Every structure is written in structure tokens, then in C-alpha cells.
Amino acid sequence: xxxxxxxxxxxxxxxxxxxxxxxxxxxxxxxxxxxxxxxxxxxxxxxxxxxxxxxxxxxxxxxxxxxxxxxxxxxxxxxxxxxxxxxxxxxxxxxxxxxxxxxxxxxxxxxxxxxxxxxxxxxxxxxxxxxxxxxx
Numbered sequence: 001x002x003x004x005x006x007x008x009x010x011x012x013x014x015x016x017x018x019x020x021x022x023x024x025x026x027x028x029x030x031x032x033x034x035x036x037x038x039x040x041x042x043x044x045x046x047x048x049x050x051x052x053x054x055x056x057x058x059x060x061x062x063x064x065x066x067x068x069x070x071x072x073x074x075x076x077x078x079x080x081x082x083x084x085x086x087x088x089x090x091x092x093x094x095x096x097x098x099x100x101x102x103x104x105x106x107x108x109x110x111x112x113x114x115x116x117x118x119x120x121x122x123x124x125x126x127x128x129x130x131x132x133x134x135x136x
Contacts, residue, residue, distance in 0.1 A: 040056050041130065050118075053117075057110045057111065066130060066131045067130045068128065069098065072125075074099075075121045079110075082111045093122075
């Protein structure tokens with residue numbers, strides 16, 4: 001991982017651009033692929049409400065939060081950086097397919113250090129996954 005980044009978890013919510021589309025699952029049972037070398041967090045799969053915390057953000061790069069889900073209903077995702085909410089969005093979770101939402105935050109929106117992501121599912125049976133990346 002790049003200077004000072006540590007693997008951990010987090011998800012949803014941001015000031016920036018939000019995109020949402022329904023797409024088929026990425027791999028057998030998977031909702032999102034591994035984020036690769038730009039990844040700070042990858043939650044492969046969770047069900048119901050949840051979230052993540054990490055300590056590896058760098059304010060000099062943009063941050064992308066992506067959430068995918070399925071099962072009927074929706075998930076609300078929020079992201080906080082150093083105590084400030086930097087993102088929040090809703091992803092529709094169709095039955096039998098994956099719904100995907102993503103937000104890109106400009107460099108500086110997520111400050112260096114720790115951040116948290118919360119996921120609030122409309123139903124405890126909803127499957128979800130998330131990634132947080134900082135592309136160079």
C-alpha cells in the first residue's frame with residue numbers, strides 16, 4: 001500500500017458525484033471486485049446493517065466510495081472523516097441483481113487519518129459490499 005495507508009473498512013456517503021446503476025453480480029456470489037492497489041477498504045460481503053472504520057486515508061487524493069447491494073429494498077450509506085460527514089447516498093437493491101452506487105469526493109474532502117462508513121439496510125436480508133479507493 002502507498003505511504004501511510006492501512007487496509008481497513010468503511011463505506012458510503014460523500015460530497016461529490018453519485019452514480020447508481022443496476023448491474024449483474026461481479027463474480028460467483030460477489031457484488032464488487034477487489035479494488036486493487038488503490039483500495040483502502042474492501043468489504044466483500046455483509047448482510048443487514050453494518051459499517052467499517054479505517055485509518056489510512058490521505059487528503060491529497062480524491063476518494064471514491066462504492067456500494068453494491070441486492071435483495072429488494074435499499075441501503076443508505078454515510079461516510080465520516082475526522083468527525084465530519086463527507087458523503088451520504090441511497091442505493092436501490094433489486095432482487096436478483098446488484099444495484100450499485102458510487103460517489104467521488106475531491107481531494108481534501110476526506111482528511112488524512114481515520115474515517116468511518118455506515119450502512120443502514122432497509123431489510124436485514126439485504127446483501128451488500130463496499131469499496132473505498134484513492135486513485136492516483
